[in-house]
Amino acid sequence: GAVVSQHPSWVICKSGTSVKIECRSLDFQATTMFWYRQFPKQSLMLMATSNEGSKATYEQGVEKDKFLINHASLTLSTLTVTSAHPEDSSFYICSARQGFYTEAFFGQGTRLTVV
Amino acid sequence: AQSVTQLDSQVPVFEEAPVELRCNYSSSVSVYLFWYVQYPNQGLQLLLKYLSGSTLVKGINGFEAEFNKSQTSFHLRKPSVHISDTAEYFCAVSVEGAQKLVFGQGTRLTINP
Numbered sequence: 001g002a003v004v005s006q007h008p009s010w011v012i013c014k015s016g017t018s019v020k021i022e023c024r025s026l027d028f029q030a031t032t033m034f035w036y037r038q039f040p041k042q043s044l045m046l047m048a049t050s051n052e053g054s055k056a057t058y059e060q061g062v063e064k065d066k067f068l069i070n071h072a073s074l075t076l077s078t079l080t081v082t083s084a085h086p087e088d089s090s091f092y093i094c095s096a097r098q099g100f101y102t103e104a105f106f107g108q109g110t111r112l113t114v115v
Numbered sequence: 116a117q118s119v120t121q122l123d124s125q126v127p128v129f130e131e132a133p134v135e136l137r138c139n140y141s142s143s144v145s146v147y148l149f150w151y152v153q154y155p156n157q158g159l160q161l162l163l164k165y166l167s168g169s170t171l172v173k174g175i176n177g178f179e180a181e182f183n184k185s186q187t188s189f190h191l192r193k194p195s196v197h198i199s200d201t202a203e204y205f206c207a208v209s210v211e212g213a214q215k216l217v218f219g220q221g222t223r224l225t226i227n228p
Contacts, residue, residue: 006158032214043205043220044159093158097214103149104207104216106158 002028004096006107013084013114021079021110023094029074030096034104035067038091050077084114117142117210121219128196129227136191136222138180138206147209148189149216150180152202159205165189176200201226 003026013019023033032051036044048064050056050071058064066088068080077096081088091111095104122137140146147166151159163174170182180191189206206219 004158034215041223044218046215049215091156095159095216103161103164105161106151109156109158111156 002026002096002098002105004030004094004105004107006094006110008110009108010111011113013112015085015114016083018080018082019084019112021081021092021094021112023077023079023096023107025075025096025105028096028098030077031074031099032097033071033077034095034097035069035077035079036093036095038093038109040091044093047079081112084112086114088112089114117146117208117217119206119208119217119219121204121206121222123222124220125223125225127225127227130198131195133194134192134196134200134224136204136206136224138189138191138219140187140189140206140208142187142208142210144210148180148182149207149209150174150178150189150191151205151207152176153205153221154202162191162204196224196226198226198228200224 005024007022035047047062048056048058050069052071052074056069071077093109094107097104118141120139128134149164150162153159163172165172165182173179178193204222207216209216
């Protein structure tokens with residue numbers, strides 16, 4: 001299957017700083033990329049959907065000013081957690097789809113710990 | 116709006132026994148259905164998918180699932196499990212023309228020796 005690479009796989013940052021997570025589709029052009037947050041032993045919570053060259057669509061309750069998403073090209077989307085706080089500590093996962101009638105491919109996830 | 120229900124949060128099974136993980140969805144339009152597996156601290160890996168055609172879908176690692184439109188179900192099965200199948204399994208649905216996937220709550224499959 002297609003490969004989605006997410007970087008970094010884990011990061012520890014100080015409270016108040018910003019962290020950027022990258023999501024790349026390595027061998028296909030992703031028309032749509034998704035960002036999820038996953039709490040321990042829970043399902044994936046969709047944060048936002050992004051299409052290349054346009055603003056991301058955020059799910060209800062997700063702060064768009066805190067979780068900045070940029071989808072600069074058909075192979076790269078970034079999530080920036082701004083002014084991170086300990087409650088932002090979580091497992092963040094990206095995924096990409098090539099179109100409506102295909103499966104989504106997932107990155108390896110990023111474990112964010114804010115201290 | 117569509118939704119997905121995984122009826123069992125945890126399923127313990129002995130090694131080499133058969134297993135069925137249940138998934139039901141609700142949608143008034145055509146759907147595409149997926150099963151993903153997640154190992155600890157990793158992303159999700161696609162096990163199998165139903166887009167159209169045969170209702171019995173075979174996937175990787177010996178898993179299969181059957182799409183049942185009348186019962187709005189897409190249960191995952193494996194005739195004989197291995198220790199390595201221990202993981203979290205997620206059922207997901209995508210409605211025709213929609214971009215995003217909707218995930219079930221997940222089922223933790225534990226294989227006991």
